[in-house]
Amino acid sequence: MTDPSRTILDIRRSLEPKLVRRATREAQHRRYRLDPIVVLFNNASWEMLRAFQPESRFNDLDDWKFAAMAESLGGYGERVTTRRQLRDALEQAVGRCGRFSLIEVMLPRGVTSTTLTRFVSGFKAARASGA
Numbered sequence: 001m002t003d004p005s006r007t008i009l010d011i012r013r014s015l016e017p018k019l020v021r022r023a024t025r026e027a028q029h030r031r032y033r034l035d036p037i038v039v040l041f042n043n044a045s046w047e048m049l050r051a052f053q054p055e056s057r058f059n060d061l062d063d064w065k066f067a068a069m070a071e072s073l074g075g076y077g078e079r080v081t082t083r084r085q086l087r088d089a090l091e092q093a094v095g096r097c098g099r100f101s102l103i104e105v106m107l108p109r110g111v112t113s114t115t116l117t118r119f120v121s122g123f124k125a126a127r128a129s130g131a
Contacts, residue, residue: 038101038103040066040103042106042107043109044062044063045109047059051112052123060109070102075100076099078102079103
């Protein structure tokens with residue numbers, strides 16, 4: 001079992017395919033007296049799909065309010081939009097005992113990681129060369 005004196009930090013992209021399984025795992029944290037901090041980046045879209053099908057309109061999503069879901073699972077949820085808010089939320093989460101914390105970091109739609117950008121560029125280049 002994890003050492004309860006240590007902080008667990010879990011960084012996630014939004015809309016991961018296993019969201020329901022993750023949610024039930026978060027609910028189990030209370031049972032084992034674990035207080036993980038989950039940081040979830042939300043750009044209200046499926047940018048991985050948009051990278052390959054930019055013309056598809058299904059990539060734009062409604063506001064799913066992940067932070068609000070934490071309460072029903074026994075956790076504490078907070079949505080942040082600035083670096084200062086993120087810093088403050090992380091500091092408060094480290095001091096919170098008895099509940100997991102979910103910090104939902106809102107990003108502008110269309111923002112992607114450099115890893116995704118490199119992957120898409122490499123994939124498209126390989127496809128163009130017939131590899």
